[in-house]
Amino acid sequence: MNVRCQYCRQSFNLSREFIVQAVAEAAEKKQKYHGVECINCRKLIKVPVAQMKRFIPRQPQQPESEAEA
């Protein structure tokens, strides 16, 4: 997922693993944003959790009717 720093305009990529971790932490703290440090200016960028959730697959709670043989 691509994030752009609003301070220095540097754009960088967040790994799926990072996003999964960030979403889990935000859910735990009931936050709507997760702070990500800019790789260039090291300021904290607020990334909306809803935006990150779109980049990770949902955990299947229960098996669907579509079964793999």
Ligand SMILES: [Zn+2]
């Ligand atoms: Zn920056």
